[in-house]
Amino acid sequence: MKQDLLGLKDLSAEEIKNILETAKSMKVVLTSPSKKTPHLQGKTVVNLFYENSTRTRLSFELAAKYMSANAANISSSGSSVAKGETLIDTAETINAMGTDILVMRHDMSGAPHLIAPLVDASVINAGDGMNEHPTQALLDMFTMLEKKGSIEGLKVAIVGDITHSRVVRSNIYGLKKLGAEVTVGGPATLVPQGIEQMGVKVFTTVHEAIVGADVVMGLRIQLERQKKGLFPSVREYNRFFGIDETRLKFAKPDALLMHPGPVNRGVEFSSSVIDGPQSVINEQVTNGVAVRMAVMYLLSRGGFK
Amino acid sequence: MKILIKNGHVIDPANGRDGIMDILTDDGVICGVGTELEVDGFEMEVIDASGKTVVPGLVDMHCHLREPGFEYKEDIESGTRAAAMGGITSVACMPNTKPATDNAAVITFIKERAKEAGYADVYPIGAVSKGLQGKELAEIGEMKFAGAVALSDDGMPVTESWLMRRAMEYAKMFDLRVISHCEDFGLADGGYMNEGPVATAMGLRGISRAAEEVMVARDIIIAEAIGAPVHIAHVSTRGSVELVRQAKKRGVEVTCETCPHYFSLTDRACEGFNTNAKMNPPLRTDDDVAAIKEGLSDGTIDCIVTDHAPHHIDEKNCEFGRALNGIVGFETSLGLGLKYLVNEGVLTLPQLIEKMSLNPSRILDIPKGTLSEGCQADITIFDPDKEWTVDITKFASKSKNSPFDGFKLFGKPEYVIFKGDIILNQGVIL
Numbered sequence: 001m002k003q004d005l006l007g008l009k010d011l012s013a014e015e016i017k018n019i020l021e022t023a024k025s026m027k028v029v030l031t032s033p034s035k036k037t038p039h040l041q042g043k044t045v046v047n048l049f050y051e052n053s054t055r056t057r058l059s060f061e062l063a064a065k066y067m068s069a070n071a072a073n074i075s076s077s078g079s080s081v082a083k084g085e086t087l088i089d090t091a092e093t094i095n096a097m098g099t100d101i102l103v104m105r106h107d108m109s110g111a112p113h114l115i116a117p118l119v120d121a122s123v124i125n126a127g128d129g130m131n132e133h134p135t136q137a138l139l140d141m142f143t144m145l146e147k148k149g150s151i152e153g154l155k156v157a158i159v160g161d162i163t164h165s166r167v168v169r170s171n172i173y174g175l176k177k178l179g180a181e182v183t184v185g186g187p188a189t190l191v192p193q194g195i196e197q198m199g200v201k202v203f204t205t206v207h208e209a210i211v212g213a214d215v216v217m218g219l220r221i222q223l224e225r226q227k228k229g230l231f232p233s234v235r236e237y238n239r240f241f242g243i244d245e246t247r248l249k250f251a252k253p254d255a256l257l258m259h260p261g262p263v264n265r266g267v268e269f270s271s272s273v274i275d276g277p278q279s280v281i282n283e284q285v286t287n288g289v290a291v292r293m294a295v296m297y298l299l300s301r302g303g304f305k
Numbered sequence: 306m307k308i309l310i311k312n313g314h315v316i317d318p319a320n321g322r323d324g325i326m327d328i329l330t331d332d333g334v335i336c337g338v339g340t341e342l343e344v345d346g347f348e349m350e351v352i353d354a355s356g357k358t359v360v361p362g363l364v365d366m367h368c369h370l371r372e373p374g375f376e377y378k379e380d381i382e383s384g385t386r387a388a389a390m391g392g393i394t395s396v397a398c399m400p401n402t403k404p405a406t407d408n409a410a411v412i413t414f415i416k417e418r419a420k421e422a423g424y425a426d427v428y429p430i431g432a433v434s435k436g437l438q439g440k441e442l443a444e445i446g447e448m449k450f451a452g453a454v455a456l457s458d459d460g461m462p463v464t465e466s467w468l469m470r471r472a473m474e475y476a477k478m479f480d481l482r483v484i485s486h487c488e489d490f491g492l493a494d495g496g497y498m499n500e501g502p503v504a505t506a507m508g509l510r511g512i513s514r515a516a517e518e519v520m521v522a523r524d525i526i527i528a529e530a531i532g533a534p535v536h537i538a539h540v541s542t543r544g545s546v547e548l549v550r551q552a553k554k555r556g557v558e559v560t561c562e563t564c565p566h567y568f569s570l571t572d573r574a575c576e577g578f579n580t581n582a583k584m585n586p587p588l589r590t591d592d593d594v595a596a597i598k599e600g601l602s603d604g605t606i607d608c609i610v611t612d613h614a615p616h617h618i619d620e621k622n623c624e625f626g627r628a629l630n631g632i633v634g635f636e637t638s639l640g641l642g643l644k645y646l647v648n649e650g651v652l653t654l655p656q657l658i659e660k661m662s663l664n665p666s667r668i669l670d671i672p673k674g675t676l677s678e679g680c681q682a683d684i685t686i687f688d689p690d691k692e693w694t695v696d697i698t699k700f701a702s703k704s705k706n707s708p709f710d711g712f713k714l715f716g717k718p719e720y721v722i723f724k725g726d727i728i729l730n731q732g733v734i735l
Contacts (some may be wrong), residue, residue: 009506080439086619088622108625108626114624114625130508192505195505
């Protein structure tokens with residue numbers, strides 16, 4: 001039976017560890033002079049993206065190509081989606097063309113969960129609404145593992161727009177399973193009700209959220225949320241929740257600074273910390289390709305077990 | 306034709322009946338209820354109701370029959386057939402049809418179609434505002450004389466307080482009650498399910514209880530200020546129950562309803578992105594379910610309605626956010642009431658029947674919900690101890706959007722008599 005990657009909610013700690021372990025060898029491939037393996041030779045990977053994306057889509061596409069897969073991209077504009085075709089019909093059409101792996105991004109939570117049972121292809125969730133973005137969390141965890149040696153016992157602080165973030169949910173599910181401690185921080189208007197029931201501590205000051213942290217992760221603030229009364233201005237957000245060199249000192253001296261990107265310079269983080277010694281933002285991007293190679297390779301071989 | 310129903314446990318709250326009795330109907334009318342009926346056996350159908358419960362045909366004051374305009378979901382014939390399957394012989398249907406039921410012509414059309422269909426009496430609810438737009442009053446007096454029994458903009462809540470005030474004031478003159486779907490659109494904020502840990506864990510935008518309660522409070526205050534009646538639709542939260550309870554204590558002329566899903570399910574039913582658990586107001590929490598039961602038990606909540614809202618499979622088999630709100634309810638409401646209220650000791654069987662027949666009839670001022678001699682012979686017979694399993698493929702409704710598929714319930718209607726005709730016989734619709 002095929003396996004999908006819909007979210008880290010559904011994976012066991014063992015499965016997550018297996019992906020991270022596999023990603024290590026993929027990173028070797030990725031950093032070698034000739035980036036080509038036969039792992040997905042003869043397999044077809046289709047990227048179906050209903051939202052704009054640069055890094056995630058390119059990351060999946062390159063990961064597929066480095067492993068010799070046939071890779072194709074579809075975006076919602078300029079396709080049958082724009083003609084009003086339903087998601088189910090579009091996915092079944094792609095499936096009928098011999099797709100082995102369907103990578104999906106959609107603005108609605110649960111969209112890949114709707115499709116997965118209907119297609120033969122393994123579905124990878126590349127971000128669904130505010131729900132999950134499992135490969136992002138996997139690359140975050142891979143980065144932490146690489147830098148810190150272990151996830152267990154790490155204190156991870158995530159600061160920003162918690163409500164609308166699929167990155168935060170996947171990270172909570174994954175990090176908790178591997179034994180990390182997670183705190184979230186942000187304006188009360190951007191922290192969703194009941195998130196503490198996911199096993200995290202919640203703070204509404206940046207100091208409390210990041211004090212003593214091993215990892216400080218920022219989340220993108222979308223400027224249009226200002227119009228919905230969620231925060232007064234970018235300036236005020238930065239004043240109370242932005243992280244600069246002074247605030248970063250609340251975290252451990254060797255704390256990692258992470259961000260899923262794209263960063264608003266001067267809003268979530270100051271340029272000095274983005275380009276500073278604790279930042280691993282660019283390595284996250286590299287690791288994203290390795291993790292996606294691992295995920296696709298394992299799925300093509302039957303699963304993560 | 307005469308029908309004699311023998312030895313059934315007759316429950317008739319309007320007349321205080323609760324015991325083993327016979328009922329005789331003749332020519333569409335109830336002509337005798339008692340233990341020693343004098344019966345002339347010529348051309349008479351006899352139903353042996355031993356071990357079964359015999360109640361007034363149930364009355365559902367909140368449903369959507371979808372005709373005119375959305376016949377691919379349901380029409381008046383299929384909808385009333387489904388009602389009959391659920392033991393319901395009178396329904397009041399909401400005006401969100403296409404065109405909207407905001408004028409006498411559409412009211413008349415619905416009544417005519419219902420007469421042809423013949424499975425239940427249909428009482429149309431007229432719109433409060435033209436086109437359900439919340440801007441100008443609809444022709445309320447005209448609709449009253451064409452047969453409207455109440456007024457509501459249902460799923461398109463009257464946002465402007467001044468218009469709600471005028472609607473209640475004007476409707477009172479015609480002895481009509483406004484039924485308010487209480488939702489502050491701004492506070493609901495485009496949410497898809499109840500706000501709380503379950504929505505948060507699934508990354509679905511939540512709807513605060515405040516979105517409902519703010520409007521319940523507003524409408525009670527308006528009704529109180531101008532001395533007009535108001536009926537609060539599908540109460541789903543503890544706060545709403547409490548607001549109605551306090552208002553009733555003060556003597557405000559407020560009545561309210563809830564639906565079976567608000568006392569039998571919580572927002573956890575949405576897990577796995579189950580679109581058949583998506584509705585408005587949304588399914589809430591265990592605490593709200595407990596409060597709904599308390600409100601039913603202490604009389605704060607007057608009646609149980611289905612909010613039968615049929616939708617086509619394609620409108621539910623899609624992304625959760627895109628799925629339409631609502632579930633079908635006619636064919637499961639009695640069973641859910643028996644299982645979650647009577648069997649759990651929240652209501653006695655006579656209290657359940659009262660909330661599903663007599664009370665809504667009184668609120669709408671229609672001559673239903675009773676087994677009084679001289680009334681139209683609408684009678685439902687079921688065995689409250691007999692378990693059955695919900696199978697959506699067997700629904701008479703055109704739509705199958707129910708979260709209760711596979712649930713084991715009690716008391717599936719076995720006989721339904723409507724206008725003196727047996728239309729459901731041993732569970733089979735005729």
